[in-house]
Amino acid sequence: MKKTALKKYYLMVLLLALFVSCKDKTSSTTSTDTETSSDATSGNDLDVNTSSFSEDDNSLICLWPKVGLRDIAGRKGAKYLETIYFGETVKFLGEKETASDNKDYLKIELSDGQVGWVYEYLFSENGKLAVLKNPLAIYKRPDVMEFMGNKFTRGNIVVVLNEDKGEWKKVVGLKKDTEGWVNKTSDFIYDDLDIKLAILYNRAINEETSAKQQQKLKLIVDNPAFQQSGLIDIVQNALYDDEEGYEEDYEDDFSELDASISSDQLYITTEVLNVRSSPDSEADNVVFQLEKGNVCNIIEKGLYETLRGNSSNWYKIDYNGNEGWVFGYFTSKN
Structure with a gap:
């Protein structure tokens, strides 16, 4: 009888240990995705937090499309808590830690009080969100001689940093792809x-x-x-746009441009057109943008392709010394 009771006792202990082990594994699931993964979403995707906590708080602005909030610094062994979106403002809690991946992480608080850690590089400190009402030229330094050859476009979101020289302001855009100085601050909208x-x-x-x-x-x-x-x-x-540019509901008169350009030139017929490093609309390869009416020299005629129902050749072009590929559907070569 004693042996039977002892066996039952050990069996119960073993079952209890297995139960606890399974529960721990479930609760400690880690995320191995990259920092900007979309393995979780934050409920209503239309919720946007753009407000600062208070003037005394040290706020940070997210510069990446999607950033993971985790329970510890780093990704190894970390639990994914929440998704932070581009433009959202969070509160820096003053703690910074270098994780095992040799990257610096910051402890932050969301507007709902949730606390966690984020990769420092993906955020901008001490800036203010603004949206542009007009295209805006950007310069490497606060000097008109330092034009970088690219522009922010209307509707772009920027973080206006707390750095200024006279009428010049330093700004940074999405993913830090565009960072520099602008001198027409009247084009900033803070609404x-x-x-x-x-x-x-x-x-x-x-x-x-x-x-x-x-x-x-x-x-x-x-x-x-x-x-x-x-x-x-x-x-x-x-709503009626292909990825490569904005289509208008009316037709523009390009007769003067048609008469003035040669056969080895083209002009842009859409409001904003992406110029890419290679003839591939799916890659993250935009090098600069052109605006309606810009005239470019054709370097090479590329492959014929159909993108979302629009068919045309790709063209390698030169615009003021800047080279890249454009989809011909949104040019005079359509």
């Missing part, structure tokens, strides 16, 4: 409604499929609150 619209627009056009893009763009257009925004036309145009 909270316009900034929220621009952030949601950015999320929409960065969706992986055209169907998701259109769905989220329509949500913005149908939202009555955004009808008061002066930037609503950007979203409306994008």
Whole structure:
């Protein structure tokens, strides 16, 4: 009898130990995805936090499309808590730690009080969100001789940093791809409604499929609150937009340009056109942008391709010494 009771006792202990082990494994699931992965979403994708906590708080602004908030510094052994989106403001809690991957991480607090750690490089400190009402030239230094050959476009979101020299302001854009000085600060819009619209627009056009893009763009257009925004036309145009540029509801008169350019030149017929390092619209390879009416020299005629129902050749072009590839559908070669 004693042996039987002892066996039952050990069996119960073993079962209890297995139960606890399984529970621990479930609760300590780690994320091995990259810092900007989208393995989790934050409920309502239309919620946007752009407000600062207070003037006394040290706030940070997210510069990446999606950033993971984790329970410890680093990714190894860390639990994924929440997704932070481009343009969101968080509170820096004053703790900084170098993780096992030799990267610096910051302890932050979200607007709902949730606390966790983020990769420092993906955030900007001590800046203010703004959206541009007009295209804006950018310079490497606060000097008109230091033009970088690219521009921010209307509706772009920037962080205006706390660095200025006279009328010059230092700014940084999405993913820190564009960083430099601007001297037309009158083109900055600090209105909270316009900034929220621009952030949601950015999320929409960065969706992986055209169907998701259109769905989220329509949500913005149908939202009555955004009808008061002066930037609503950007979203409306994008509902019928191919990735490469904005299509207008009317036809422009390009007769003068047609008469003035040669056969080895082309001009841009859409509001904004991406110029890429290679003839591939799916890659993250945009090197600069052109505007409607810009005249370019043709270096090479590329392959014929159909993109979202629009068919044309790719063209390698030169514009003021800057080279890249454009999709011909949005040029005079259409």
